[in-house]
């Protein structure tokens with residue numbers, strides 16, 4: 357073998373070795389791929405159902421309970437518990453006349469087909485649902501109040517404000533007796549939005565209120581829940597707050613300066629009453645609060661003037677407030693806005709609604725269309741930003757933007773307010789019910805249940821309560837004439 361031949365053979369061997377290494381590398385790569393592929397399949401099978409189970413754990417499923425526990429009795433108890441829970445939830449819906457909701461809730465449960473108890477409950481709701489009739493909407497009454505007097509002695513103390521309080525306010529003891537009487541007579545709080553449906557094209561059609569025999573729907577509203585400065589020290593609550601349980605309550609400043617928390621006005625009183633008597637509320641709906649904006653809302657100084665202190669806009673009362681609170685700066689104002697928003701959100705979650713009472717408590721036709729435009733913009737900028745938007749306007753002074761005849765498109769006030777999103781308009785009317793449906797709005801008259809009405813026209817409220825058993829003897833008489 358010569359030198360050249362040896363070199364050639366070595367080259368061949370090296371090439372062979374390189375080829376073998378390459379093949380080995382290929383085999384290793386292929387094996388790695390197979391291992392990874394198998395691992396993915398295994399993890400998928402093992403982990404994903406685990407995740408799915410985790411999600412399902414929110415709603416207890418009878419089958420799952422059986423699988424997870426070897427102990428049979430424990431499994432059965434858990435299932436029974438959730439049946440009872442479901443029925444309790446459905447009972448509450450049914451107590452508030454939402455029978456379809458109650459039936460739907462039970463039927464949506466996987467326990468339904470196996471539970472005779474749930475099927476019986478659903479059958480019971482269906483029987484009551486079939487006994488319901490649509491209440492005539494033109495016979496729905498609407499009653500309203502102002503801020504309640506918590507301490508009679510302070511409101512009726514002979515000062516210059518006493519006459520006004522005596523005429524247009526109601527005391528907590530009177531309000532309590534009025535509501536208890538109405539509840540006993542079968543009255544049920546409904547929303548203005550139960551009475552009508554606002555369609556996407558801006559037209560308004562009639563709603564439907566379905567109630568069992570003996571039940572009577574009514575709308576409840578309250579005006580000026582601002583806890584205005586002028587009421588300080590006169591026996592009214594200070595503000596609305598959200599307490600540590602998430603409930604809306606009032607604060608009240610006692611003589612020694614300490615703060616009490618309780619049901620000192622309409623909103624928390626109704627919340628407590630409905631907890632005990634859920635059937636006083638239709639589908640969980642409560643009253644509607646008509647807010648002005650010029651001194652803030654719900655007891656909070658949220659208006660822009662408390663931030664800007666714009667010359668010419670600060671009133672005497674506001675100047676006194678600034679003098680008493682020298683540290684009230686922009687951060688303090690923001691804090692008021694945040695707290696008022698939290699209260700409004702808690703109220704909405706509890707079934708309350710809000711309406712415009714106009715920003716400056718104006719009589720529209722007295723200030724004219726330009727005045728209404730400026731005022732509405734202020735309401736949208738200072739009140740809607742805190743409590744949310746609304747399509748309800750409850751006019752101040754019981755005023756209106758037209759007479760009793762239907763609103764027409766040549767009424768500039770109506771055209772403007774409709775354009776700004778208002779569909780429901782309320783005035784004050786002494787008749788039991790006054791409801792008007794136009795093609796693109798609903799109007800309703802409201803009855804004042806205050807000192808003036810009770811003293812001079814007890815017969816006008818006899819369908820709701822008996823004045824002689826409601827009247828608060830702390831009221832000075834005669835109630836001054838308007």
Ligand SMILES: [Zn+2]
Nearest residue numbers: 579580752753
């Ligand atoms: Zn008012």
